[in-house]
Amino acid sequence: MPAPSPSQPLLSVIIVSADSGPSLRDCVKSVLACTTPLEVLLIDNASSDGIPQAIARAREGDPRINVIYNHANLGFGPAVNRAAAKARGKAFLILNPDCLIDQAALQRLLDILATEEKVGLVGAVVCDGQGVPDPASLRHDPLLGRALATMFKRDGGVHVETIPDHVVEAEAVSGAVMLMPQRVFEWLNGFDEAYFLHCEDLDLCRRVRDGGWRVLLAGDVRVLHGKGGSSRHRPVFVSYHKHRGMWRWFYKFDPAARKPHVAAVVWLGIWAHFLLKIPGQWLRMARR
Template sequence: MPSDPAVPTPGGDLTSFVVVAADSGPLLEECVASVLAADAVVELVLVDNASGDGSIERVLGAHADDARMRLLRNPANLGFGPACNRGAAVARGDVFVFLNPDCIAPRDLATRLRAALATDPRLGVLGVQVTDPHGAPARGNRRREPTLRRAMVTLSGLSRLESRWPALQGVEAPAAEHDGLETVEAVSGACLVLPRAAFERVGGFDEGYFLHAEDLDLCRRVRDAGFRVAIDPRVRVAHAQGTSSRSRPLFVARHKHRSLWRYFTKFDPAARNPLLRAVVFAGIWAHFVAQAPLLALRGRRRAAR
């Protein structure tokens, strides 16, 4: 039965979706419509990071009368994590779903997520099987702690040999053989689900990240707080990956490299070695510099269309 479009009652059984938009294009309308079509009691907090592409106005034109949706406008692009925190601060549900603006939520998503959370009170983060628009599983659904060693194994391609030599574990983790909840170290940030209690226990997203790696950081701190991080592969969410960032690839890449450096210095024991720290810093920014000309050209081509 569809949700009552009246203002949701705060507290139990209310699932709060937080969607952050930043020039997110036409898929934002589809994302919002899919959330509001839920078969459970939901609210949607739409946080706008100063979009100028008309997407917010189109959403308001279609859903301004739906009391389940609230819009927060930021005067500038604050970044993903800070915007999520602002959305969570006004959300009224006992479960938060942080959903990318280029994801489409199935009608039963909230119902199935709450059922999964109810199976284990220790669940602090729940992920889903994020897929591309054609249904193929996306990368990053199951991730390990991205230590320096694992990152190097992944970059070298040696992680493809993990099934034969377990010592060559990379950042990506294989799927479990069973069909139930899988305990993992980190899940995809495209659809990130947390009980309010766990989110508040760790203080939400680390606002030192502007874009990328804030999901890894959150999963790490949730695990450190004694909660379980898991994925339910039976729940699927389609994601048109990168829709919001394709028009500004250099901007996104710069923040991605900055976030990788922050995560490394915050959590990796290797960062305590001054020599390794210097080598990693040089490697991260050398990689960015090598990419920059092609990314800048790509951005100019998209802007000219």
């Protein structure tokens, strides 16, 4: 691995896998094809598909990659935190296992991190195979009023209607691609490990801002995101943790949670929504 220069310190790319499927190979391959001095920490949450082990064997001679095995599924945030504790980089790129990044996109993100003031986190526009941006790329905090506006398709919801093609300040970006200075990640003690899966990215963005740093979206950086590599196999499991994450974010940050009667209604609404989704998820699984 080339030694990083003082102007281009080592980057640590953290990828969490959990039965993520073949897309994990492509993700790792895309990162290792980049010329930026970097290390890859692939941390696996007890996958049964054998792909992390196959990657480790295939890349055995490459000192840039370190495959870490957890003996249980710890969840996304806890896994990132454990990988970060072993990372050597001055910046962390947290990358979903179904994302593909190239050198141009990576360099642009690093340039923004280096040139903008008081940056705590930089995100990118994640897109599907047809190039359509995921609305989660640029979001507002999911306060109760905004969540209701989104549910009833009214203005002032959680998602921003038009994603710009330049750098903008954001309340929250997608957790699929997040670049952070190592010192900021450590100051925040990383992800809140009470989240298992989903909403931990919203939580991290909020805490970055509360700590006095800026969250930025690189609107001119597009990253292909396959989305849902592991969730397709366990939709009810993933949905449960998504709803659990929604409740935790609401209870931590939304002023409406201070009113017990409002909090009770929100709690009931979240879990009723979860229960209503289960039959459709089971039906889709049965059709595959």
